[in-house]
Amino acid sequence: MSEPTEELSTYTAAAEVGAVRVRRGRFERWWLALKKAPLSAWFGMIVIAAYVFVAVFAPWLAPYGEAEIFRTPFAPWDETHRFGTDQIGRDILTRLIYGARNTMGIALVTTLLSFLIGGGLGLVAAINRSWLDQLLSRSVDVLMAIPSLIFALMLLSIFKPSVLSLIFIIAVLDSTRVFRLTRSVAINVVVMDYVEAAKLRGERLGWIMRHEILPNIMPPLVAEFGLRFSFVFLTIAALSFLGVGIQPPTADWGSMVRDNASMIQFAQYDFKAGITPLLPAAAIGLLTVAVNFVVDWFLHKTSGLRDEH
Amino acid sequence: MHPVFITIIKRLGLGVLTLLVVSAIIFSSVTMLPGDFGEAVLGQAATEETVAAFREELGLDKPAVVRYFEWAGAVLKGDLGTSFSGRSASGSDRSRSVAEMIGPRLKNTLFLAGVTAIIAVPLAILLGLSAALFRNSWYDRTVNATTLTTISMPEFFVAYVLILFFSSLWNVFPSLATVDPSMPLGERLNRIALPAITLTLVIVAHMMRMTRAAIINLLASPYIEMARLKGASRTEIILKHALPNAWAPIATVIAFNLAYLVVGVVVVEVVFVYPGIGQLMVDSVSSRDIPVVQACALIFAGTYIILNLVADIIGIVTNPRLLHPR
Numbered sequence: 001m002s003e004p005t006e007e008l009s010t011y012t013a014a015a016e017v018g019a020v021r022v023r024r025g026r027f028e029r030w031w032l033a034l035k036k037a038p039l040s041a042w043f044g045m046i047v048i049a050a051y052v053f054v055a056v057f058a059p060w061l062a063p064y065g066e067a068e069i070f071r072t073p074f075a076p077w078d079e080t081h082r083f084g085t086d087q088i089g090r091d092i093l094t095r096l097i098y099g100a101r102n103t104m105g106i107a108l109v110t111t112l113l114s115f116l117i118g119g120g121l122g123l124v125a126a127i128n129r130s131w132l133d134q135l136l137s138r139s140v141d142v143l144m145a146i147p148s149l150i151f152a153l154m155l156l157s158i159f160k161p162s163v164l165s166l167i168f169i170i171a172v173l174d175s176t177r178v179f180r181l182t183r184s185v186a187i188n189v190v191v192m193d194y195v196e197a198a199k200l201r202g203e204r205l206g207w208i209m210r211h212e213i214l215p216n217i218m219p220p221l222v223a224e225f226g227l228r229f230s231f232v233f234l235t236i237a238a239l240s241f242l243g244v245g246i247q248p249p250t251a252d253w254g255s256m257v258r259d260n261a262s263m264i265q266f267a268q269y270d271f272k273a274g275i276t277p278l279l280p281a282a283a284i285g286l287l288t289v290a291v292n293f294v295v296d297w298f299l300h301k302t303s304g305l306r307d308e309h
Numbered sequence: 310m311h312p313v314f315i316t317i318i319k320r321l322g323l324g325v326l327t328l329l330v331v332s333a334i335i336f337s338s339v340t341m342l343p344g345d346f347g348e349a350v351l352g353q354a355a356t357e358e359t360v361a362a363f364r365e366e367l368g369l370d371k372p373a374v375v376r377y378f379e380w381a382g383a384v385l386k387g388d389l390g391t392s393f394s395g396r397s398a399s400g401s402d403r404s405r406s407v408a409e410m411i412g413p414r415l416k417n418t419l420f421l422a423g424v425t426a427i428i429a430v431p432l433a434i435l436l437g438l439s440a441a442l443f444r445n446s447w448y449d450r451t452v453n454a455t456t457l458t459t460i461s462m463p464e465f466f467v468a469y470v471l472i473l474f475f476s477s478l479w480n481v482f483p484s485l486a487t488v489d490p491s492m493p494l495g496e497r498l499n500r501i502a503l504p505a506i507t508l509t510l511v512i513v514a515h516m517m518r519m520t521r522a523a524i525i526n527l528l529a530s531p532y533i534e535m536a537r538l539k540g541a542s543r544t545e546i547i548l549k550h551a552l553p554n555a556w557a558p559i560a561t562v563i564a565f566n567l568a569y570l571v572v573g574v575v576v577v578e579v580v581f582v583y584p585g586i587g588q589l590m591v592d593s594v595s596s597r598d599i600p601v602v603q604a605c606a607l608i609f610a611g612t613y614i615i616l617n618l619v620a621d622i623i624g625i626v627t628n629p630r631l632l633h634p635r
Binding site for chain 1: 610
């Protein structure tokens with residue numbers, strides 16, 4: 001836009017119309033959106049950033065090694081062990097820091113995989129709309145009829161619990177939800193004229209998926225990614241807590257709660273020791289709350305989809 | 310025939326079909342087991358004969374389809390097979406029947422779930438209604454923020470916080486929910502207080518939010534606007550105009566959340582060492598006792614499917630648009 005004060009003397013209507021309008025840069029637009037974000041969203045983003053920082057720099061932040069064992073198990077909180085040690089003498093703070101890396105990393109990989117499977121198949125089903133769509137949709141219906149924690153438990157009794165099988169099982173079970181969402185939003189986009197035009201131009205299926213449909217269904221998928229991530233994160237934590245998820249010596253928040261749970265009985269003698277098992281559980285809860293806050297704000301901003309919930 | 314009946318029959322048929330397919334999936338998990346399975350159960354020292362006898366007992370020499378129908382027929386008669394535990398390499402067999410292991414535990418789980426439902430359902434509806442009534446007030450906001458936080462927390466966190474405060478610091482309830490059938494009812498209720506409160510907190514949060522959303526959705530419809538314009542009070546609008554139409558969504562919400570309770574019960578039972586089938590299932594997964602896992606999965610999945618079916622049917626039956634088609 002032209003500045004009227006400077007150019008008043010040489011002002012012509014044609015020049016104003018002809019002037020190139022400067023578009024706001026991507027970062028500028030993000031910053032504007034962020035400035036308007038409510039307090040809860042800011043809180044969520046700061047918490048997530050802190051978690052990511054801890055996860056990435058875990059080896060530098062942690063005072064000791066991930067599986068390093070010290071002489072005194074159940075040591076109280078002091079200078080050498082900020083949050084004490086666990087049942088076989090590993091430093092709790094160190095395990096909390098490494099746990100951020102392991103638990104979040106595994107949940108992230110799982111969510112990405114489930115979006116790859118569910119999103120890809122959902123798009124194919126939405127474009128195809130024939131027997132393939134029917135087949136996929138009906139199998140998803142059946143898979144969703146079994147509660148996913150129960151299904152995961154059953155599959156884990158067959159395949160030996162390992163990180164890989166855990167990621168794969170949960171990703172497949174969770175991809176059913178992604179499939180449903182992707183299919184239902186993509187169906188409305190597939191019928192658009194520009195998709196038809198791309199088909200007539202002779203573009204390949206993969207190209208149409210990536211360039212015509214995906215950009216138009218991004219906002220609900222991004223929001224769903226946040227929700228699915230916290231769900232996957234809670235499921236993995238619950239499975240590890242039940243002792244069939246992430247296996248020792250890998251530090252993980254869910255199994256840390258399980259291992260140290262007995263310390264809660266000593267709360268009346270040493271309150272700090274008593275709340276030690278709650279620390280990893282609180283870490284899990286705080287991250288889920290943070291993700292939920294950010295997703296809530298994002299949904300409000302992009303669509304108002306969840307206006308009244 | 311009334312069109313509603315056709316819809317219901319269709320939905321029932323779909324439900325039965327889903328149950329069949331799900332049972333087939335649960336059954337086929339045995340077929341996916343690795344080959345050295347017999348040795349894994351019987352131990353390294355098992356002789357070839359005992360392994361062969363074990364495989365024959367599982368029926369692994371017959372085609373899978375035949376085995377499925379034999380298994381499904383036995384399940385319908387209440388025979389869930391025998392557990393893998395208690396078998397040894399020498400061929401001696403002290404294993405127990407799965408039905409015998411599950412029976413008393415299923416009763417315990419149903420008792421816990423029942424007590425939770427009796428507390429949670431009225432509480433959630435009351436909270437949801439009042440939150441919708443005083444929408445956007447400080448009361449509504451507090452209830453909303455609290456429930457959003459409870460939903461985001463893992464069940465075991467809620468459970469341990471309750472143990473910390475009500476058992477460890479201030480000893481009012483026991484932290485271990487060990488019950489046996491000989492206990493009087495009062496004692497049993499005291500023992501399961503903490504697990505029931507944990508489950509209630511989680512369920513009420515979900516149910517209350519959904520009830521509130523259902524009512525607020527209704528409040529946006531034109532006939533409510535009409536009632537408001539003719540001067541009806543807020544309470545009157547909610548109780549006389551909105552609620553009769555809200556029963557269907559609320560009933561759906563209740564059935565849906567009771568189905569959710571099925572899953573929540575697993576983690577809570579493990580935290581409080583409650584002798585229910587959730588804990589049995591987790592133990593059996595660790596020891597890879599497949600028949601028990603299958604039976605528990607079948608019970609959980611069956612309950613879940615049936616409750617969802619009931620929710621759908623209530624939704625169909627109470628929908629005025631389906632009851633009085635044009």
